[in-house]
Amino acid sequence: MKNNDLNLPEFSQLTVKEVKKFTSELKVKKELPKIIEILNQDSRKGVQKIAARLERKIKKQQKIRAKWEQMNxxxxxxxxxxxxxxxxxxxxxxxxxxxxxxxxxxxxxxxxxxxxxxxxxxxxxxxxxxxxxxxxxxxxxxxxxxxxxxxxxxxxxxxxxxxxxxxxxxxxxxxxxxxxxxxxxxxxxxxxxxxxxxxxxxxxxxxxxxxxxxxxxKVTRDNIIFEYAEKFPQYNFKSNKGYGTAEHIAALEKYGSSPIHRKSFGRVPE
CATH class of the missing domain: 3.30.420.10 (Ribonuclease H-like superfamily/Ribonuclease H)
Known part of the structure; x- marks a missing residue:
């Protein structure tokens, strides 16, 4: 049995777990407020909590879209x-x-x-x-x-x-x-x-x-440094990404610099 023109299930006939599973896959679309309205009419607290979560989802999406407009x-x-x-x-x-x-x-x-x-x-x-x-x-x-x-x-x-x-x-x-x-x-x-x-x-x-x-x-550089991490494992580039962490400095003191180190930077040995 379907609920109204949106081709929705009859939520009152579903368990709270089934309602949660169904709504977890929903995207923020124009029909979502109507779904929230239907769920809020359900007397079960678990279903009402799901409705509240969907409302927060809408607000989060609205905030993201507003930020895009601001940054544009x-x-x-x-x-x-x-x-x-x-x-x-x-x-x-x-x-x-x-x-x-x-x-x-x-x-x-x-x-x-x-x-x-x-x-x-x-x-x-x-x-x-x-x-x-x-x-x-x-x-x-x-x-x-x-x-x-x-x-x-x-x-x-x-x-x-x-x-x-x-x-x-x-x-x-x-x-x-x-x-x-x-x-x-x-x-x-x-x-x-x-x-x-x-x-x-x-x-x-x-x-x-x-x-x-x-x-x-950022992603491009991270991928490059991760490749170097395989070639020069002693510096643990996968973790520090080339930055001057205490671990990295200690490795430089122990092993010296590699061909990809910036020799002009003060903490890098020749």
Whole structure:
């Protein structure tokens, strides 16, 4: 027996466990409020708790969507000014003692919203990887990196700019026309580029395109360092990701540096 036009089961004839199983698979869609209304009419406290959980699910989704709109404000304003190809740029790996610095350049499709974007450092590993796949599928992406030897050659700031330039170059074949504006996370733009740029402080937490770039850069760099972890197991890169943890420093003192360590960084031996 079905309940109304939504083709729902007759919840009153189901056990609380069966109701829980059915609702656990529900997505946040327009029929969900009606389902909650039906469940709230059930006298069983267990069913009413399920209804309350579904209400929290809706509120959480509304909050995520509101955050996306808030983080899209700058891009919306720029689009209204006539900018059509807006690139978000960010990097990962400025601070570690080993491995490359990786940058990403992302152009989002305004018709393919990716909810949940945020500064990659605020997201769990699982969430980053889910969003990484969504960004790769729905957006235009370019990736660039500068090696540890290039960091030693140029310094970390200049090497970061090198990685960003490579990310933009990697992005170009994906685009139908050249970028019109680069939104660069931080307080400085990339030197020696002819394309218009805008530095955005805390952009990875405030602007969707930059947040997407931060996720792409972070996951890409993590994957690179995990490969190095297999090659240089003595430094436990899988855990510290190249950062200067006490364990990492102790390993450097015991084994010396590897070919991927940044020799110009103070705590790294020659």
């Amino acid at each position: 404000q700058l891009e919306t304003e720029l689009a209204a000014e006539g900018y059509q190809v807006i690139v978000g740029l960010d990097e990962a790996g400025r601070g570690p003692l080993a491995g490359p610095v990786v940058a990403a350049a992302v152009v989002l499709d305004p018709e393919a919203k990716i909810y949940g974007l945020d500064d990659s450092k605020k997201l769990s590993k699982k969430k980053r990887e889910i969003l990484f796949s969504k960004i790769k599928a729905r957006a235009k992406v370019g990736i660039g990196q500068a090696s540890s030897s290039e960091i030693d050659k140029y310094n970390i700031r200049e090497a970061t700019f090198v990685a960003m330039k490579r990310a933009v170059k990697d992005l170009l074949p994906e685009l139908d026309q050249n970028p019109e504006l680069l939104l660069v996370d931080g307080n400085a733009v990339i030197p020696n580029l002819t394309v218009e740029q805008k530095a955005v402080i805390n952009g990875d937490a405030d602007v969707n395109a930059i947040a997407a770039a931060s996720i792409i850069a």
